[in-house]
Amino acid sequence: MSDPELLTIPEAAAILRCSERTLRRRAATGKIEAVEVPRQGGKAWMIPEHAVHGAAGSAAGSAASAAPNAASAASDPASAAAIVRLETQLANVQAFLAGQINTREAVREDVKLALDDALAPIVAALAALQRENEKLRDQIVAERAERAIEREDQPRGFWANITGRKRGQLPPDR
Numbered sequence: 001m002s003d004p005e006l007l008t009i010p011e012a013a014a015i016l017r018c019s020e021r022t023l024r025r026r027a028a029t030g031k032i033e034a035v036e037v038p039r040q041g042g043k044a045w046m047i048p049e050h051a052v053h054g055a056a057g058s059a060a061g062s063a064a065s066a067a068p069n070a071a072s073a074a075s076d077p078a079s080a081a082a083i084v085r086l087e088t089q090l091a092n093v094q095a096f097l098a099g100q101i102n103t104r105e106a107v108r109e110d111v112k113l114a115l116d117d118a119l120a121p122i123v124a125a126l127a128a129l130q131r132e133n134e135k136l137r138d139q140i141v142a143e144r145a146e147r148a149i150e151r152e153d154q155p156r157g158f159w160a161n162i163t164g165r166k167r168g169q170l171p172p173d174r
Contacts, residue, residue, distance in 0.1 A: 005048070006037070006046035007046065007047045008044070008047075009024060016052060016055055023045075024045060027047065032047065032052075033047070033051035034046065034048075035047075035048065
């Protein structure tokens, strides 16, 4: 026979719509069936799936009989106050998150502008160095050409006069 599927505390809490702490308390007091299993670093509570669905069904049945819809829940002053409080908290969280998003975008824009300002002189210096490099390369090419012309104008040596070859010229193939 296979073991019933076991759910972790967070999974069971999500199904039952209660906090993990409440579920652990119920498991410790025996209000819900639970199994303590060895885990790395200690033990953990695991809840059988049938116990979770049984608890969810009984909670749903009692909730359905107590408040079949949101309109009847709103007629209860305590429930209405709780709903207003939760809506206010939700609005505050949404406003906070919107502020965080705006703040991130503002910081991102500020960083981009700061980097652009910091990189502008570096880019300008790099362009100036590239222009200087091209000028120096042109000067080197011109100097090499002048030296080659000067070598051709120099008087030929003794052996060059005898062989009839210019400097650097190879002898003809025989």
